[in-house]
Amino acid sequence: MANIYTLRDFFGGQWSSNARLDDKTIIITGANTGIGKETTKDLAKRGPRIIMACRDVEKAERAQREIMEESGNQNIVIRKLDLSDTRSIREFAEVINSEERSLHLLINNAGVMMCPYSKTADGFEMQFGVNHLGHFLLTFLLIDLLKRSAPSRIINLSSMAHSWGTITLDDINSERNYHSRRAYGQSKLANILFTRSLAKKLKDTGVTSYAVHPGIVRTELKRHMNLGLLIMWKVVRPFTKTPVQGAQTTIYCAVQPELDAESGGYYSDCRPSRCTRAARDDEMAEKLWELSCNMLGILWD
Numbered sequence: 001m002a003n004i005y006t007l008r009d010f011f012g013g014q015w016s017s018n019a020r021l022d023d024k025t026i027i028i029t030g031a032n033t034g035i036g037k038e039t040t041k042d043l044a045k046r047g048p049r050i051i052m053a054c055r056d057v058e059k060a061e062r063a064q065r066e067i068m069e070e071s072g073n074q075n076i077v078i079r080k081l082d083l084s085d086t087r088s089i090r091e092f093a094e095v096i097n098s099e100e101r102s103l104h105l106l107i108n109n110a111g112v113m114m115c116p117y118s119k120t121a122d123g124f125e126m127q128f129g130v131n132h133l134g135h136f137l138l139t140f141l142l143i144d145l146l147k148r149s150a151p152s153r154i155i156n157l158s159s160m161a162h163s164w165g166t167i168t169l170d171d172i173n174s175e176r177n178y179h180s181r182r183a184y185g186q187s188k189l190a191n192i193l194f195t196r197s198l199a200k201k202l203k204d205t206g207v208t209s210y211a212v213h214p215g216i217v218r219t220e221l222k223r224h225m226n227l228g229l230l231i232m233w234k235v236v237r238p239f240t241k242t243p244v245q246g247a248q249t250t251i252y253c254a255v256q257p258e259l260d261a262e263s264g265g266y267y268s269d270c271r272p273s274r275c276t277r278a279a280r281d282d283e284m285a286e287k288l289w290e291l292s293c294n295m296l297g298i299l300w301d
């Protein structure tokens with residue numbers, strides 16, 4: 001049945017909604033594959049304008065055709081965005097701020113996991129740079145548009161892997177010591193702390209924020225996993241989610257009306273979930289906010 005979306009995964013309980021998003025504008029990063037593509041497909045059926053923010057435009061065009069065909073929504077556009085380069089992020093935001101009259105939903109979905117040590121164009125460790133700093137800057141550059149469009153929402157894709165890392169303030173780029181799994185954990189922890197800080201700083205603006213753990217999902221994310229982890233992956237594979245199932249908590253946070261009254265929380269399986277103590281540390285959230293602003297050369301109170 002069209003516009004009824006159900007989570008069948010036995011980890012996740014049941015959830016469905018036929019909420020419409022006509023006249024809304026949505027940006028989703030990393031929309032060309034995996035969870036991002038399935039989220040886009042579902043939201044497209046609800047009638048909004050969607051901007052697919054992707055670095056690989058050809059791959060995005062293939063996904064766009066599929067999404068348009070399946071949803072019947074022709075108001076899906078692609079804009080180039082490479083989160084590993086602040087110049088690309090600024091160019092993207094300039095296009096959005098000049099072309100779009102409103103923005104109701106920003107889904108910071110793109111991510112890279114456990115890649116070999118490398119740096120972004122600006123010299124940030126890749127996972128922290130893309131997963132956290134890239135989305136931090138993007139949100140900063142679009143915040144006025146989100147405020148003018150309120151009620152509006154920001155969704156940050158985090159992970160249960162936030163428990164793998166800590167925020168290493170004195171070696172945030174892992175220059176002294178790089179461990180790919182811990183660096184991924186640090187970036188996903190940063191996503192939750194960012195979500196909490198956003199909720200505080202955007203109080204009474206009508207802009208709300210949510211962090212999501214999508215589940216363990218069969219996507220391209222595992223492309224950098226080593227042999228040991230790939231073997232472990234094969235073992236747990238029967239218990240993992242499909243990308244459609246993995247998109248459900250993001251969709252829930254995007255459309256559930258009651259969530260207008262909540263902000264700053266962490267969600268999994270389409271309901272509020274418990275994150276680690278480190279992810280509830282508001283003092284660290286503030287330090288991370290300051291550090292992020294300094295690294296990006298921006299002022300954001």
Ligand SMILES: NC(=O)c1ccc[n+]([C@@H]2O[C@H](COP(=O)([O-])OP(=O)(O)OC[C@H]3O[C@@H](n4cnc5c(N)ncnc54)[C@H](OP(=O)(O)O)[C@@H]3O)[C@@H](O)[C@H]2O)c1
Nearest residue numbers: 030034035056082083084110111157159216217219220221
């Ligand atoms: N899959 C899981 O089990 C799982 C679990 C917990 C959390 N998550 C989170 O869910 C989100 C989506 O992951 P997924 O599983 O759907 O992974 P995926 O299939 O690998 O998709 C990741 C997306 O991010 C994009 N991306 C990567 N680097 C980028 C950059 N520098 N600039 C712009 N886009 C970039 C990719 O673009 P390209 O196609 O160009 O590479 C792709 O569209 C991530 O934030 C991930 O951390 C996933």
